[in-house]
Amino acid sequence: MELGRASQTQNPRTKAQRMMENCSHFNDRSANALLEGQSICGFLEGTTLQWIEDQKVPYATKNNEWVGFDTKESYETKVRYLKDQNFGGAFVWALDLDDFAGQFCNQGSYPLMGHLRSLLDIELPPLPPTTTLKPGQTTTTTTTTTTTTTHAPGSGFCNGKADGLYANPDNPQKFYNCAGGRTFEESCAPGTVFDDSCKCCNWPKRSH
Numbered sequence: 001m002e003l004g005r006a007s008q009t010q011n012p013r014t015k016a017q018r019m020m021e022n023c024s025h026f027n028d029r030s031a032n033a034l035l036e037g038q039s040i041c042g043f044l045e046g047t048t049l050q051w052i053e054d055q056k057v058p059y060a061t062k063n064n065e066w067v068g069f070d071t072k073e074s075y076e077t078k079v080r081y082l083k084d085q086n087f088g089g090a091f092v093w094a095l096d097l098d099d100f101a102g103q104f105c106n107q108g109s110y111p112l113m114g115h116l117r118s119l120l121d122i123e124l125p126p127l128p129p130t131t132t133l134k135p136g137q138t139t140t141t142t143t144t145t146t147t148t149t150t151h152a153p154g155s156g157f158c159n160g161k162a163d164g165l166y167a168n169p170d171n172p173q174k175f176y177n178c179a180g181g182r183t184f185e186e187s188c189a190p191g192t193v194f195d196d197s198c199k200c201c202n203w204p205k206r207s208h
Helices: 014-023 037-044 072-085 110-119
Strands: 003-007 050-052 059-062 065-069 149-151 164-167 174-179 183-185 193-196 200-202
Touching: 037 059, 059 072, 072 110, 110 149
Parallel strands: none
Antiparallel strands: 003 065, 050 059, 059 065, 149 183, 164 174, 174 183, 193 200
């Protein structure tokens, strides 16, 4: 997902279609440039937003300048596609190209990143508590250890099971690691649960 790019052209519509068809490759030419979200919002003043139907992306022109960019609507189309294809997530170039301070587009801080996070149904973990230290006071580091319980081969959860990771039906924060018939009970990091779809520890999904 790319936030914005600009080019100079004598035929905006033809150039727009041609550039969007090759949007995965960006030629290094002096007439082309990447624009931040605040620059795009400023550029759009006094222009008419246009839409390339087959690419599902917007663009705008002013004089001999052409700007292609993403909006919340184009993000929705892209997220719908990646979910239909069962992709694991989205890559954005780049975070600082969004209106990170919320001073130019009147949509709050990181309007596109926030909308993307909402579309992907991502729940962020809580921030750790912060403590203001007094002069001369030092911090104390706490080390968290993972407890592993091992059962002898031929007994326990992994008896007769193939090697691999298995969810613990009694505790979503724990999982079994089976290796050679031996059972290793392991725990996810605090705040995460075992996700059987990826065989990994993940943030819990929000319920609707």
